[in-house]
Amino acid sequence: MSIDNFGINGLTDDEVRLSRATHGQNRLDYKKENRFLSILKSLAKEPMVILLLVASFIYFISGNLGDAIFLAMAIVLVASISLYQDTRSRNALEKLKQYTQPHCKVIRNGTVIEIRSEELVIDDCLMVAEGSIITADGRILHSNDFSVNEATLTGESLSVYKDAGKKDNIVYCGTTVASGLAIARVIAIGNNTRWAAIGQGLQDMQEEKTPLELQIQNFVTKMAGAGTVVFLIVWGLNFFYSQNLLDSLLKALTLAMSILPEEIPVAFTTFMALGAWRLMKMGIVVKQMKTVETLGSATIICTDKTGTITENKMDLARTYDMSTQKVRSLEGPMDAAAEHLIAMAMWASEPIPFDPMEKALHDCYSQRIPVDERVHYKMVHEYPLGGKPPMMTHIFENAAGNRIIAAKGAPEAFLEISQLTKEQQQQIIETIRQLGQDGYRILGVGEAQCKEHHYPKNQQDFPFHFIGLVAFYDPPKKNIPSVLEDFHKAGIVVKIVTGDNAVTTTAIAKQVGFRGYEKSMTGDQLMELSDAALQEKVIEIQVFTRMFPEAKLRIINALKAKNGVVAMIGDGVNDAPALKASHIGIAMGKKGTEIAKEAASLILVNDDLAKMIDAIAMGRKIYTNLKKAIQYVISIHIPIILVVFVPLALGWTYPNIFTPAHVILLELIMGPTCSIIYENEPMEKNTMVQKPRLFTTTFFKWKELITSIVQGLVIALGALWVYQLAIKYQYSEESTRTMVFVVLITANIFLTLVNRSFYFSIWDSLKNKNKLLPVMIGITILITALLLFVKPFTQFFKFETLTIFQFFCSSMVGFITTIWYEIVKWRTRITTAAVS
Structure with missing residues (x-):
């Protein structure tokens, strides 16, 4: 049925441009806080910035202008780094928002096209069907059995039926289509919609923190608390010995700076935002940041068959009509029975098809039926897909009052409601089995007669006459066998959850080498089990057929009850509850309905299951690299803390070897390492052959x-040993400070290299390309060289150019105190190899 049947041509391109120029774009624009001011506010709350401000102020009032200016410059540098990281994160998230915008269908220039909802304009003719999210307010021009769920606006869970002739003929932005189809003329967009006021509330809502965020926040809070306690103790001790308030305060601030791990929250935000951006570039749109950290834990993937394992081509390949009881191909001429079967299958489809099977039926009707009757008939009633097993019915009428009542759906749906003998039922079942074994997807087709104007409440109450079967062939995707093998290697169990029948699903599963294709369970069988029995069964069974929403939801909940981290792939309205309930809801970008995309936390843009391997790999990589970054921060902070604290507490010769200026210098050199180098670190080669980490595992394991x-x-210990060595040789305070500083800088460089992997050797890790690694190490070496050999810098920081012996001794200690861990890694590899 052409769009011309509705007599709606929509706007022309010129009218669209004029409307957009007059009324603007369809997006919610709220007054936002000045971004620069918001960053300044957040920086003012940063503990490190506060400490720097206090230390700088103390230097100013005590007359030490050089150190005061340096710390003031350090504040600007810290702010710049924070601004850079914040900008990277925000830009990544802004790009994600563009990809997660809903799409909609409009009629323009007499043609149905798909556009981004933002491109809608006033007076556009918006077309919405079951599974759509309405993206603007509009007045209905045409509808067929159209109902909407307006719970987002009214809180009412029941669907509301609407049509052009009713008083309530307005559809509202943010509501969802529960059934039928409608074309509405857009009357309000953006801030002028009823949804806009609610949208303002949503903008102000804070997203709930994830378990990992809470763990990191808790760790940083504890460190800050410890820093405060130690700060007070050191301040008290210094003041007790020196009776100098400002000097003792400065020394205590030095220690507080060394304890505070301010890099950790920055690293978390950066890793998650840039991880989501990297996934987007791969064709995987992450709607919720928490999904990034969950991906690496996925243990089970529940996938649909059609369009995920198969290509979703749906070529009409075979027919079986009851009159001849023969299976036929579509090659060669067709008799009247076959033509009637195809015609009824087409009438049972949507007038404007969007499902691949319905498109195939319309195409076949156009090509093989001599007289096209679609221009003479108008749909007057529709029963949406429903029932167990599911079916759908459409009723058409022409001007003369002739009526067509056609239905299609699962063949089993017609066995009980059609007047079939036991022998006929057995013949149909046998035919379904034969076609299913060859991998065909099968639909039953029926017709009914009804001269009354009041239709039954349920479509199953019509006196249906079973006409026959139509069989579609949807070949498996070529890459599916290798994708399934990759999931298996990664320790992830794949389960097929489909609405198709067991025979067809088993045949396709066997073709692609799916493990566990031999056993299957239907939705009805599943619903008969108790929760306890189902929890055991879902582990054993890998193929679930004839599934409906309640059954899918029970599968997800049962798998979660068995401590599985479940990823659910779905594309239809009926998949939304299961997508929402799963840990990782995955919608298809091409064939997925807008409701499925809304319920999901991740969208595969090109409907390619292989991308889930990439997504899980990225999730594991991000989690591993974040852990490396935080372990690096912990390891590198400890020597700074002890080098500041031990000489002071034990009353060594030079008790205040580092000032706030030295600590912040070390922080500025070492800080970017964790978020820049480790975020860019490639995935280790054994990452995807390891079992998924347990979702319940805390981020900070005791062993790590x-x-x-x-x-x-x-x-x-190495730094303090060099300190004592310098004292032994009676080096000056400047030389001692410089030697300890070189130990820490050298240790920083080699710790970065060693901790790139806690399993593979440093030599193996060097083969992994990380373009930022040599850049950051080069900058560190350059800064160190400037501090040691350029006199103004050396004098300002109270360093001294070292002798060859001093430099060699310091750098060798820095090297040895980090490279020793290679022996631990070597033993780990030996042990692992012995066990395997």
Whole structure:
């Protein structure tokens, strides 16, 4: 049925441009806080910035202008780094927002086209169907059994039926289409819609923190608390010995700066935002940031068959009509029975088809039926897809009052409601089995007669006459066998959850080498089980057929009850509850309905299951790299803390070897390492052959935390040993400070290299390309060279140019105190190889 049947041509291109120029774009624009001011406010709350401000102020009032200016410049530098990281994160999220915008269909120039909802204009003819999200307010021009769920506006859960002839003929932005089809002329967009006021409330809502965020926040809070306690103790001790308030305060501030791990929250935000951006570039749109951290934990993927495992081509390949009881191909001439079967299958489809099977039926009707009757008939009633097994019915009438009542759906849906003998039912079942074994997807077709104007409430109450079967062939995607193998290697179980029948699903599963294709369970069988029995069964069974929303939801909940981290792939309205309930809801970008995309947390733009391997790999990589970054921060902070605290607490010769200026200098050199180098670190080669990490696992495992602490303590011991060595040789305070500083800088460089992997050797890690690694190490070496050999810098920081012996000794200690961990990694590899 052409769009011409509705007599609606929509706007022309010129009218669209004029309307947009007059009324603007369809987007919600709220008064936003000045971005620069918001960044300044957030910086003013940063503990490190506050400490720097206090230290700088103390230097100013005590007359030490050089250090005061340096710390003031450090504040600007810290602010610049924060601004840079914030900008990277915001830009990544802004690009994600563009990709997650809903799309809609409009009639323009007499043609149905798909556009982004933002491109809608006043007077556009918006076409919405079951599964759509309405993206502007509009007045209905035409509808067929059209109902909408307006719970987002009214709180009412029941669907509301609307049409052009009713008083309530307005559809509202933000509501969803529950059934039918409608064409509405847009009357309000953007801030002028009823949704806009609610949207303002949503803009102001704060997103709930994820478990990982809470763990990191808790860790940083504890460190800040410890820093405050130590700060007060050191301030008290210094003041007790020196009776100098400002000097003792400065020394205490130095220690507080060394304790505060301000890089960790920055690293978390950067990793998650840039991870989502990298996924987007791969064709995977992440709608919720928490999905990034969850991806690496996925243990089970529940996938649909059609369009995910198969190509979703749906070529009409075979017919079976009851009159001849023969299966036929579509090659060669067709008899009257076959023509009637195809015609009824087409009438049972949507007038404007969007489903691949319905498109195939319309195309076949156009090509094979001599007289096209579609121009003479108008749809007067529609029963949407429903029932168990599901079916749908459409009723058409022409000007003369002739009526067509056609239905299609799962063949089993017609067995009980059609007047079929036991023998006929058995023949149909056998035909379904034969076609299913060859991998065909099968629909039953029926017709009914009804001269009354009041239709039954349920479509199953019509006296249907079963006409026959239409069979579609949807070949498996060529890459699916290798994709399934990759999931298996990664320790991820794949389960097929489909509305198709068991025979067809099993045939396709067997073709692609799907593990566990031999056993299957239907939705009805599943619903008969108790929760306890189902929880055991879902682990055993890998193929679930004839599924409906309630059954899919029970599968997800049962898998979650067995501690599975579940990813659910869906595309239809009926998939929305399961998508919402799963840990990772995945919608298809091309064939997915807008409701499915809204319910999902991740969208595969090109409907390619192989992208889920990439997404899980990215999730694991981000999690691993974030952990490396935080372990690095912990390890490198410990020696700074101890080098500041131990000489002071034990009353060594030079008790205040580092001032706030030295600590902030170390922070500025070392800080970017964790978020810049480690965020860009490539995935380790064994990442995708490991089992998924448990979702319940805390981020900071004791073993990993102890590793970081030990690494930090060894570096600290090395730095303090060099300190004592310098004292032994009676070096000046400047030389001692410089030697300790070189130890820490060298340790920083080699710790970065060693901790690129806690399993593979440093030599293996060097083969992994990270373009930013040599850049950051080069900058560190350059800064160190400037501090050691350029006199103004050397004098300002109270350093001294070292002798060859001093420099060699310091750098060798920095090297040894980090490279020792390679022995631990070597033993780990030996042990792992022995076990495997």
